[in-house]
Amino acid sequence: MPLSTQIRRIAVVGAGPAGLAAVKYLLAENRFDTIDVFERRSHSGGVWNHSPAALKEAVPTQVPQLSSTQTLEEPVWLPKGASRNDQEPTFISPIYDTLDTNLPKELMTFGEKQFPSDEQDFPRHFIVKDYVRDYGKDIERHIQFETQVLDIQKDSDAGWVVTTQSLRNETTTTASYDAVVAASGHFDVPFLPDISGIVSWNNAYPGVIIHSKFYDSPKPFSDKKVVVIGSSASGLDIGNQINEVCKGKVLASQRTDLYLSPSTATDKAYYPEIVEFLPPATHERSVRFADGRIESGIDAIVFCTGFLYSFPFLSSLNPPVVTHGRRVENTYQHIFYIPEPTLVFPVLPQRIIPFPLSENQAAVISRVWSGRLELPSTTEMESWESSTVAQKGDSTAFHLMPYPLDANYMNMLHDWASTAEPRAGLTNDGNGKQCNRWSEKERWMREMVPEMRKAFFTKGEERRSIKTLEQLGYDFKRWRNELNHFP
Secondary structure (H helix, E strand, O other), rough: OOOOHHHOEEEEEEEOHHHHHHHHHHHHHOOOOEEEEEOOOOOHHHHHHOOOHHHHOOOOOOOEEEOOOOOOOOOOOEEEEHHHHHHEEOOOOOOOOOOOOOOOOOHHHHHOOOOOOOOOOEEEEHHHHHHHHHHHHHHHHHEEEEEEEEEEEEOOOOOEEEEEOOOOOOEEEEEEOOOOOOOOOOOOOOOOEOOOOOOHHHHHOOOOOOEEHHHOOOHHHHOOOOOEOOOOOHHHHHHHHHHHOOOOOEEEEOOOOOOOOOOOOOOOEEEOOOOOOOOOOOOOOOEEEEEOOOEOOEEEEOOOOOOOOOHHHOOOOOOOOOOOOOOOEEEOOOOEEEEOOOEEEOOOEEEEOOHHHHHHHHHHHHHHOOOOOOOHHHHHHHHHHHHHHHHOOHHEEEEEEEOOOOHHHHHHHHHHHOOOOOOOOOOHHHHOOOOOOOHHHHHHHHHHHHHHHHHOOOOHHHHHHHHHHHHHOOOHHHHHHHHOOOO
């Protein structure tokens, strides 16, 4: 039976960028009776809602953290005014106070909405939060704020049974839906590896080890000897910030090559991975690196080692989507739950540009659920997953899409969505709401991101006045002309 004959009521978990994009494309199909969005915070924006440093400091880092199994996070009620009614539920976000994005606004924008022209080109986090909230303003009537999804179960008769709780009055509600968008994100459960000696070391020196989720600014690291672990965007940025205030150079511990490359060859002291936390009984806050070097007297270690995928409200799902947490399992094209494609998981991939990607995935999801696109057979979808595991492995690499993989995936989704059957009454001559296809310009920007980012941040405070890539010295038309005239 076509999915479209079954789907009338849709639940969306989360009003972050991916959830908002999903709702916009679902509404554009003019096919569904109900679209309910459940958002645990008081505002849309998801992970871009910064949480105060004091809240992060109050939560101890679990050392190690290997399990994606997690109970639902309890909110902390922080005051906006004098009474309980002036408080709002707050959840810890990995967004830190000193964060500027690692992407230029020309590339990270939603297709239908541009960033403000007067903001710096690599926007500050609160600008992104306001931008995302503004993107979702026109669909807020569908959002139930301060509502946490407790449990979702598949029932052969009732479809997806969704249990939610109002965080303000603690009332619980259960309702049935035909389809679910699990847009809760994957930045809740930190991954912190189990390295020889780390448990006893952490017990001896509590609070020295933290995960980047709980980092908010470099201030607490002033005049301290600091190790920053990880070569991703957060590891690079946090390491650079701490390097400005710490004792000596930051010790940058990296297992793999830098994704965005260091600022200079000598900006920090570069080390391989830590292989042992040396016994506190015989060493003073010491670690051994893979090349044999030992560093002692360490005051702080920041693990920028990413996050585990976790969907605690889907714990009863069989077959599961999460076991070890390093990838989401039983999915097709990083989106559809293969055993029951009325469950989807937007923006699972990493090393991607999330906002336009969320729109492209939403275009495919909405067209499949409205009956204008068909999915392959279950066997074919399972074969896709198996071949991807064989190629990329059953771990983090499964969802990694460094350029040009992300650009190819973006355009594959666009082209897939464009094959949908037209239907009378939809925009664009019955073809529906359009998504994003990356031309040569977007692909050029994407490839140049590491270099652009380095150029932007080497400007120091002067970067605040740089509003466009052209101001930064990256002009696509000029580059194209020079390429055409190259002998």
